[in-house]
Amino acid sequence: MALRGSKVWLWRWRRNPLKRRADRVEAWVVLGVWTLTAFVGMLAGTTVSRSVEDGLARERVEWRPLVARLDERAPGRASESGGVSRTEQVWAKATWTAEDGSTHSGQLRVPAGSAAGTPVTVWTDPEGRQVTRPVTESQAQVRAFLIGSVAGIGAAALPLVGGRALRRRLERLRMDQWDAEWSRFGPMWGRTTG
Incomplete structure (x- = not known):
C-alpha cells in the first residue's frame, strides 16, 4: 500500500523551490x-x-400521412373469426397519390390477410416518397x-488524448533531465571531504 500525504488544493501552482x-x-x-x-x-x-x-x-x-390502397391481398390469413388479424403484420404492396398528384407505390406493413383495396396509412415526405412515421x-x-x-x-476525447500525449512527452523530458543530473552528481554521492 502506497502512503500518500494529504491532498493540497492547487498544488501545481504553489511556490516550491524544487519545482522545475x-x-x-x-x-x-x-x-x-x-x-x-x-x-x-x-x-x-x-x-x-x-x-x-x-x-x-x-x-x-x-x-404527412396519406391513404394508400393495397394492390393485392396481403399474405397470411385472417383470424378464425373471419376478421383481419391485428397482431400479425406482414409486408404488402400498396399504391398512393402524393399531394402533387404523382403516383407512388411501395411495401407497407399491414395486418395479415388484408384484402386488395384496403386503405392503409403511409407517411410521405413532400416529394411523396415513403418515410417512417x-x-x-x-x-x-x-x-x-x-x-x-x-x-x-467523442469531441471532448480529442483534446484529452492530445493533452495526455503532451504530458507523456513532458514526463519523458523531465526524466531525461533527472538522468542527466544524476549522472553528473551520482558519482559524487558518498564521497567524503577532507
Missing part, C-alpha cells in the same frame, strides 16, 4: 486541456443536439440528447 520549468508547463497544460475538453465537449454536444432536434422538428412539419416531440428530445451526448464525448 517542466512542472510549471505541465500545470498549465493540465489546466488548458481540461478547459478545452469541457468547452469542446459542450460546444459539440449542444450543436449536434440542436441540429438533430431541428431536423426531427422539420420532419414532423413536412412529413416522424418521432414525437418528447422522443425527439431524448434522441437529440443521446446523440448530442455521444458527439460531445
